[in-house]
Amino acid sequence: MKVTVFEMAEKAYYQLMRARIPDRDAELRQILTAMTKHLQPNVAARITNELLAHMAIETGFLEVFIPILREEFDLDHDRERVLFLVQQNPRIFSYIADRFNDDKEIVKSAVEQQGNLLSYASNRLKNDLDVVLSAIRNYSPALSLAGPMVKNDEALLKRLIEENPYAHYFVSLATESLKNDKDFVLPLLSRDAFIYEFLSDRLKSDPDIQAAIRNQDDGFRK
Incomplete structure (x- = not known):
């Protein structure tokens, strides 16, 4: 046989x-x-x-x-072999990231299967919107592993918040500049009042922010 x-x-x-x-x-x-x-x-x-x-x-x-x-x-040099193996088993990337962490095709192949592997990507690719979105699609907390350019991407965060019922989670991962941006934060409070917990003291005392929170409370009581 x-x-x-x-x-x-x-x-x-x-x-x-x-x-x-x-x-x-x-x-x-x-x-x-x-x-x-x-x-x-x-x-x-x-x-x-x-x-x-x-x-x-x-x-x-x-x-x-x-x-x-x-x-x-020869995993240190045979790129095509590495790409094939990562496509089949993304965990392999964590063992060879020292050589290929700045190779977008390999990194994206890994993170689109297992988003937490974004932690092994280069700083350049942690700030690559395409790579980060690939990671977030299967692992929402991957945003916490992204670089500051992505975390400060207002359009991206709005998109993630619109697609996710737990908007406050993504706001909690935003940069301080966005958390302190009234124009960014105010419209989001109507979706998720828990966002308030992640605002600066200055914004928490803002009259418009306070009014938005009161409206949320009134809506809840009704």
Whole structure:
């Protein structure tokens, strides 16, 4: 019966999980060698490559495979390989971000699947509206990881607030200059009175702000 690469990868994975943690890198090499020793060298290399890729994509213990992946796949330089792996398993980005954190295609591929990975992006890309929106779409708190240019983007915040019933959450993440911008804040109070908690003392005492809050209270009581 022909054994598939998937079945070989599953077997290698479970054998590896039984290995002692300090020896897992060496153990994995031994497992892969044993599995492919009957093959021609070029075929063995291809199968080993496929096995490693499969395990990297499917595993929940990615840290086990990163050292050998770096060596076998040259993750520090092989951009196309990195992009493919990140597309399949975004967590890989967190392990290679030191080399590719300013590569927009790779970063966007990671954050549009797992928004909290924005924390590993470069400062330039944390201020890239396209990248940040990709992260926010699947993880709203990603805005907290964005750069100041994005957090101070009035149009973006208004858009997020309009799309989200918890407007105060996005206001809480805005820069101080926006939180102190009466023209920005006042229209939003009618959507979410909790915004008031994040305003400066100056704005909290503003007559128009006070009136907006009273209107909210009156509407609630009615």
